[in-house]
Amino acid sequence: MSTVHTHVDTHVHDAHDHGPAKGWRRWVFATNHKDIGTMYLLFSLAMFFVGGVMALIIRAELFQPGLQLVDPMFFNSMTTMHALVMIFGAVMPAFVGLANWMIPLQIGAPDMALPRMNNFSFWILPFAFTLLLSTLFVEGGAPASGWTMYPPLSLQTGPAFPMSIFAIHLMGASSIMGAINVIVTIMNMRAPGMTLLKMPLFTWGWLITAYLIIAVMPVLAGAVTMLLTDHFFGTTFFSAAGGGDPVMYQHIFWFFGHPEVYIMILPAFGVISEIIPTFSRKRLFGYDAMVYAIASIAFLSFIVWAHHMFTVGMPLAGQMFFMLATMLIAVPTGVKVFNWAATMYKGSLTFEPPMLFALAFVFLFTIGGFSGLMLAIAPADFQYHDTYFVVAHFHYVLVPGAVFAIMAAVYFWLPKWTGRMYNMKLAKTHFWLSAIFVNVLFFPQHFLGLAGMPRRIPDYSTQFADWNMVSSIGAFGFGFAQILFLIVILQSIRGRSGVKATDKVWDDGMPQGLEWTLSSPPPYHSFEVAPEVK
Amino acid sequence: MGAAMEDAERKRRIRRTAILLALLAIAVYVIFIALTVMRRT
Amino acid sequence: MLKILKYVAAAIAAGLPAGAAFAAWEVNMPVGVTELSREIHGLHMLIFWVCVVIAVLVFSVMIYSIVKFRRSKGAVPATWDHSTKVEVVWTVIPIAILVGMAVPAAETLIKIEDMRDSELTVKVTGYQWQWHYDYLDKGVSFFSRLDRKSDAARQLRSGIDPRTVENYLLEVDNRFVVPVDTKVRVLLTSGDVVHAWWVPEFGLKKDAFPGFITELWFRATRTGVFRGQCAELCGYDHGFMPIVVEVKSKEDFEAWLQEQQATTGTPAAQTAAAPATSQLETDAALTVARAE
Numbered sequence: 001m002s003t004v005h006t007h008v009d010t011h012v013h014d015a016h017d018h019g020p021a022k023g024w025r026r027w028v029f030a031t032n033h034k035d036i037g038t039m040y041l042l043f044s045l046a047m048f049f050v051g052g053v054m055a056l057i058i059r060a061e062l063f064q065p066g067l068q069l070v071d072p073m074f075f076n077s078m079t080t081m082h083a084l085v086m087i088f089g090a091v092m093p094a095f096v097g098l099a100n101w102m103i104p105l106q107i108g109a110p111d112m113a114l115p116r117m118n119n120f121s122f123w124i125l126p127f128a129f130t131l132l133l134s135t136l137f138v139e140g141g142a143p144a145s146g147w148t149m150y151p152p153l154s155l156q157t158g159p160a161f162p163m164s165i166f167a168i169h170l171m172g173a174s175s176i177m178g179a180i181n182v183i184v185t186i187m188n189m190r191a192p193g194m195t196l197l198k199m200p201l202f203t204w205g206w207l208i209t210a211y212l213i214i215a216v217m218p219v220l221a222g223a224v225t226m227l228l229t230d231h232f233f234g235t236t237f238f239s240a241a242g243g244g245d246p247v248m249y250q251h252i253f254w255f256f257g258h259p260e261v262y263i264m265i266l267p268a269f270g271v272i273s274e275i276i277p278t279f280s281r282k283r284l285f286g287y288d289a290m291v292y293a294i295a296s297i298a299f300l301s302f303i304v305w306a307h308h309m310f311t312v313g314m315p316l317a318g319q320m321f322f323m324l325a326t327m328l329i330a331v332p333t334g335v336k337v338f339n340w341a342a343t344m345y346k347g348s349l350t351f352e353p354p355m356l357f358a359l360a361f362v363f364l365f366t367i368g369g370f371s372g373l374m375l376a377i378a379p380a381d382f383q384y385h386d387t388y389f390v391v392a393h394f395h396y397v398l399v400p401g402a403v404f405a406i407m408a409a410v411y412f413w414l415p416k417w418t419g420r421m422y423n424m425k426l427a428k429t430h431f432w433l434s435a436i437f438v439n440v441l442f443f444p445q446h447f448l449g450l451a452g453m454p455r456r457i458p459d460y461s462t463q464f465a466d467w468n469m470v471s472s473i474g475a476f477g478f479g480f481a482q483i484l485f486l487i488v489i490l491q492s493i494r495g496r497s498g499v500k501a502t503d504k505v506w507d508d509g510m511p512q513g514l515e516w517t518l519s520s521p522p523p524y525h526s527f528e529v530a531p532e533v534k
Numbered sequence: 535m536g537a538a539m540e541d542a543e544r545k546r547r548i549r550r551t552a553i554l555l556a557l558l559a560i561a562v563y564v565i566f567i568a569l570t571v572m573r574r575t
Numbered sequence: 576m577l578k579i580l581k582y583v584a585a586a587i588a589a590g591l592p593a594g595a596a597f598a599a600w601e602v603n604m605p606v607g608v609t610e611l612s613r614e615i616h617g618l619h620m621l622i623f624w625v626c627v628v629i630a631v632l633v634f635s636v637m638i639y640s641i642v643k644f645r646r647s648k649g650a651v652p653a654t655w656d657h658s659t660k661v662e663v664v665w666t667v668i669p670i671a672i673l674v675g676m677a678v679p680a681a682e683t684l685i686k687i688e689d690m691r692d693s694e695l696t697v698k699v700t701g702y703q704w705q706w707h708y709d710y711l712d713k714g715v716s717f718f719s720r721l722d723r724k725s726d727a728a729r730q731l732r733s734g735i736d737p738r739t740v741e742n743y744l745l746e747v748d749n750r751f752v753v754p755v756d757t758k759v760r761v762l763l764t765s766g767d768v769v770h771a772w773w774v775p776e777f778g779l780k781k782d783a784f785p786g787f788i789t790e791l792w793f794r795a796t797r798t799g800v801f802r803g804q805c806a807e808l809c810g811y812d813h814g815f816m817p818i819v820v821e822v823k824s825k826e827d828f829e830a831w832l833q834e835q836q837a838t839t840g841t842p843a844a845q846t847a848a849a850p851a852t853s854q855l856e857t858d859a860a861l862t863v864a865r866a867e
Contacts, residue, residue: 065737067729072811113548146808152785153768153810180555188548214555218563225563226570236574240786243574246769247784252566281646283656311771311782311806313789316688320681327673331666338665341633344640346653359641363634370626377676379611379683380619382779383604386771386806451601452775454806457814459729461744462737463599 019524028123031115032524033100036122038417040097041410043125045486047089048403050133052479054082059441059475062468067459075458076144077136083147084164087264088171089129091398094406095267096121096178099206102413103182105515105522106200108191108531113184121177128170135160146456148257149224151238151249155231162232165224172217179213182206191514193533197288200513202409204291205270208298212259212266215302220256223249247312254305262301265365265397266294268405269336272358274513275412276340279355280347281510286339293332293339300329310381319378326376330369337366352506353427357408360400360435368396371446386456389449395442400435407434407485414492415501419521422492426484433481440474605775608801608822609793612778614683622676629672687779690792693760695753701763701770701783701805704812708751711762715835721815722746729815744814745802750821754828755798763789768810774803774820782807795822 020026020035030036057078061069070078100118104111112118135142140158143149154161186199186207199207227249229235236242238249269290277284284290306314306322314322340362349355371393375384384390415421444467449455453464460468492498501520514533518526606616644650698709705720721729725744728735737743753759763772763783773780777793780803795801803818823831 065743066733066735067731071731072814076808076811076813114552117552144810150769150808153808156768156810176556176559180552180559183555184548184551187551188544214559215562218559219566222563222566222570226567237570240784245573245787247787248570248573252570255566280644280652282652282654286657286662289657289662309782311780312784313781313787316685319684319688323680323684324677327677330673331669334669335662335666337633339662341636341640342661344637344644346650347640347644348646348650348652349641349644350646359637362637366630366633370630373626374619374622377618377622377680379615379680379687380622382687382781383615383619383775385780386773447600447602450604452605452803454773454804454814456808457804459737459744459814461742463601465738466600 030119030122031111033104033112033115033118034417034522034524036112036115036118037097037100037102039122040093040100040125043122044090044092044094044097044406045489047085047093047129049482049486051082051085051090052482054078054085056475056479058082059472061458062460063472064469065460065462065465070458072458073141073144076146076456077142079456080143080146081132081136084132084143084168085129086398087147087260088168088175089125091264091402091406092175093125095206095209095264096175098202098267098271098406098409098413099178099182101417102515103185103203103206104189105518105526106203106513107186107189107194108514108527108533109185109189110525110527110530112181113189114181117177118181121174121181124170124174124177128167128174131163131170132167135163138163148250148253149227150253151227151230151246154227162228165228168224169221172221175213176217179210179217182210183214186210191527191530191533197291198533200270201273201284201287201290201294202267202270205266205268205273205294208294209263209266212263212298212301216256216259216263219252220260223252223256226252247309250309250312251306254308255302257308258305259298259301261394261397262297264402266298268361268365268402269294271405271409271412272340272361273336275354275358275408276343276362277512278412278506278510279352279358280344280349282343282347283512284339285342285345286335289335290339293335296332297329300325300332304329307376307378307381310378311385323376323378327373330373330376333369337362337369352411353424353431354408354412356428356431356435357404357411360431361404361408364400364404364435364438365397368393368401371396384449386454387449388445388453388455391455392442392445392449395445399442400438404434410489413515414489415505416515416518416520416522418492418495419501419519420492420495421498421501421505422488423498426491427488430481430484430488433484434478437474437477437481441471441478442474444468444471444474607776607778608795608797608799609777610796611683611687611793612776614686615778618680618683621679625672625676687791690760690790693758693792695757696760696762697751697753698762698764699751699772699783701765701767701772701809701816703767703810704805704816706747706751706772706805706816706818707766708749710832713832713836715832717749717835719747719749719751719819721817722748726815742802745804745817745819747817747819750800750819752821752823752828752831753795754825755795755822757825758792758794760790760792763791769807770805770809770816771807772803772818773806774801774818776801776803777820780806795820798822798824 020032021029026035027039030039057070061075100112138159140160143157143160143164145154145157186203226237230237230239236244238244238246273284273290304322304326306318307326310319375381375393411427448464448467451464453460503519504516505520514531604616604619606613696711698711700707705718707718709716724740725746727733728737728740729744763781764787765783765785767785770783771780772783779791779793781789781791783789799822801820805813805816
């Protein structure tokens with residue numbers, strides 16, 4: 001390094017600067033971004049299986065017409081809890097975990113800017129989810145009004161109601177703190193020479209996501225607070241009897257809800273934009289356009305919320321506006337897909353597990369994007385709304401979208417984290433089973449929705465029986481395939497698989513970015529002296 | 535940015551950005567409840 | 576893709592006797608029996624084919640790259656990483672396609688929202704878990720709920736095979752009867768939580784809110800029986816409050832109406848446990864409903 005400067009270590013110099021604390025203290029009092037990142041990732045993996053079991057209960061009941069396994073209330077609880085657990089417990093913490101691990105490494109910072117808050121924001125989560133999951137055992141059962149919690153139905157919930165709302169407040173607080181940490185880190189801790197437009201796209205995606213989180217998680221908190229006061233303190237925010245309006249809740253909820261879906265996909269865009277160039281051995285096509293596309297999608301996410309509620313009887317002008325604004329999102333999203341395709345074009349491709357997941361992401365997320373474009377057409381949405389077509393759409397963007405991106409990221413960086421290559425054969429088997437069964441699971445749901453099957457029903461008319469059976473077979477196949485994912489990760493962590501990973505991990509020296517300049521695994525305290533970026 | 539920034543200066547900036555963002559989050563929360571209250575009355 | 580999947584699915588189902596016995600591999604939206612439903616179906620197919628064309632273009636570039644530019648085939652990566660010209664093109668073309676899509680969509684939307692000149696107005700109220708139909712100014716009103724056979728079969732572990740029940744979960748005790756070729760305006764409201772009234776063959780669904788009125792209209796162009804379901808999660812029996820509309824000829828409808836009026840406008844369903852008080856509350860709440 002040419003410039004002389006003292007190393008900047010924003011976490012207070014504690015006694016043990018080198019190496020982790022021993023035993024449980026390392027984790028409970030963790031302030032190291034790598035340790036916290038690991039905890040986030042393992043927590044989200046656990047929640048992925050919890051939410052997955054709920055999904056399998058749903059699909060088992062829907063395997064045949066008639067009610068065989070669960071009563072309708074428990075079924076409704078399962079759909080509600082599956083969504084809450086997967087969104088707030090699996091997908092969001094997984095991305096926060098990736099952010100914790102990778103952002104400091106990608107921008108050349110020694111750690112996150114606020115390590116103690118980092119610890120706090122993680123440790124809230126186990127308590128929040130213990131509270132949420134314990135509602136399964138209270139009188140009246142878990143919340144069963146859908147994750148959207150529309151009043152007045154949600155106000156009919158029993159003792160689970162205040163518990164779930166408190167849990168949501170905790171999750172919101174955790175996400176907001178995580179997001180503040182990401183922004184503060186990126187804005188203040190970049191290595192010399194790491195200008196904003198040199199940052200890796202994963203970091204870019206997260207920077208914008210973090211702003212979205214800070215802007216909308218408080219909106220959700222406000223909405224559920226008002227539900228709470230409506231229920232217990234006699235306010236009538238959402239009750240016509242007292243001059244309120246249940247539609248108002250839906251507007252507030254979706255003002256949060258739409259940016260929320262981008263919170264779950266923008267970091268995924270970042271991950272894919274790192275992986276495709278690496279395994280195409282060619283620089284990302286149109287880096288600047290990719291950054292601007294993420295920013296435009298984030299901006300548009302604030303002005304399209306009412307497309308989730310075309311059927312509430314909005315004025316014509318409102319419907320027109322939300323339809324046109326929603327269609328516009330296709331433009332920056334299209335730019336991203338075209339740029340990924342152009343990155344691959346005239347590259348030199350290999351197909352390691354991260355690349356396989358990234359490719360599946362581009363194909364299948366695009367299918368989810370197409371159904372999204374169809375849903376944007378307001379008149380057609382009067383047919384699609386609240387049917388399995390919508391279920392198929394958002395699962396296409398969330399499962400082979402967000403979840404595949406998380407898996408791609410794990411397979412991409414796991415050797416960097418553990419210092420060992422993982423079992424490639426098993427990982428590829430995991431990929432092919434996942435990619436095939438995810439389509440068997442969700443593609444028929446398009447047909448079900450178009451043929452007229454509403455969502456959130458525990459039983460259906462016999463004309464829907466065939467595709468439901470196919471979908472359930474896909475669900476069990478997909479679910480059991482994830483056990484392979486668990487095995488690959490555990491083997492790699494315990495050092496039982498494969499050879500030691502090199503610093504670059506992937507051959508040819510193609511991976512770009514500062515994380516690949518460190519050893520695998522990186523030292524417990526990395527970049528204590530900031531690297532210089534040219 | 536970066537190399538030129540002193541330790542103390544960076545700490546101050548980190549604290550300031552974090553507090554501003556936290557205030558932003560609280561403001562959003564209050565504003566949305568306030569708007570709903572105003573719409574009712 | 577779609578076709579292959581269909582074969583795969585069919586092959587799986589063929590191995591399962593239950594699946595094979597009741598093959599109903601419906602994959603698309605019904606064209607429906609109203610002017611609006613046909614327009615909506617047209618829009619649906621238009622946007623679908625637009626998506627298919629774009630998908631073919633994008634996916635073939637990707638598949639071509641996957642096949643052609645493999646390192647195992649000795650592909651050497653190019654060094655370029657942007658092209659302003661290309662990027663402008665693939666920003667502008669999608670905008671043009673979207674504008675082309677938005678115009679017919681907007682036209683249909685305007686028609687859907689045109690509630691003028693309706694010839695029959697019916698107030699439909701959702702309750703947990705049944706519908707109430709009130710033919711305004713005709714003195715006819717009744718509840719409509721899941722018919723008994725379906726209700727018996729749908730109980731948890733009832734032991735009754737749903738396949739033996741005709742129109743399982745899609746039959747009611749009292750059908751909503753309307754005349755053909757008549758603009759029927761449906762005023763929707765709810766006595767408790769949010770419900771949504773939906774008949775796929777009519778192309779539309781609309782939410783029903785307690786204390787507010789929403790509206791939709793349809794003009795069925797042929798007689799017949801058309802079935803739908805509540806489409807907004809409304810609690811325990813959300814899956815079990817179907818909607819059955821019987822479209823009769825104008826003469827048959829008049830005859831039906833007079834028959835109903837003769838029996839004081841309250842058919843048999845009234846014997847069902849009708850939440851009479853909550854209906855009064857709804858009527859009171861409706862008077863404060865906003866003007867829009």
